[in-house]
Structure formats: C-alpha cells, structure tokens
Amino acid sequence: MKTTLAKFLASIVLVLSLGLDExxxxxxxCLDNRQIQEAVSSGQIKSLxxxxxxxxxxxxxxxxxxxxxxxGGRLVYHIGVLTSSDEAQNLxxxxx
Numbered sequence: 001m002k003t004t005l006a007k008f009l010a011s012i013v014l015v016l017s018l019g020l021d022e023x024x025x026x027x028x029x030c031l032d033n034r035q036i037q038e039a040v041s042s043g044q045i046k047s048l049x050x051x052x053x054x055x056x057x058x059x060x061x062x063x064x065x066x067x068x069x070x071x072g073g074r075l076v077y078h079i080g081v082l083t084s085s086d087e088a089q090n091l092x093x094x095x096x
Contacts, residue, residue: 030069039068039075045095051077055093060084068095 031039039045046054048066064080075095082088 030067031075036068039095045075048077048079051093051095052079055091057081057091058084064088 036045040047045068048063052061061084062082064082065078066080067078068075069078077091077093077095079091079093080088081091
C-alpha cells in the first residue's frame, strides 16, 4: 500500500513539475507551477492528492495532465486521467 501511494504521489509531483497542460483549459487564466505550489502551501487550494481522493478517483489511475485555472473567480483543477481499465477521463474539480 505504501509503495502504491508513493508511486501515485511521485507521478503527481512529476506532472506538476513538468507543467503539462493539455487539459483543454486554454481559455481560462491558469496558474504556473510556482503559483500552484504557493497556493497549496498557503492553503488557498487543496492538493491534487486531496482533490482526487475527495472525487473518489482510484489511486491506480494514471495522471496524464494537470492544470489549475481561474474560471469565473473560482479555481478548478483540469485533470486528465487514465483509469485502471484504460479509460481516459477529463475531470474538472474544485480546487478550493
């Protein structure tokens, strides 16, 4: 269990550090990596792991891309995931 969680968290860090944004959030003002780290550290937004757990996303899902964008004054995660059944999903989840 610890190994699976560690791999999952490592993939999240990798995705965030690479700054991948293929989420379709092109029309919204999106945060850069520094802004994301500051927002999570200050408690302005939830961590990606917390958001995924709250949404009931299986820990074995592969994170394909992540962006945090301001949509109408609210921050949302745009997340591309590949489920354990190889189903690709684009999620938009509240970041706050």
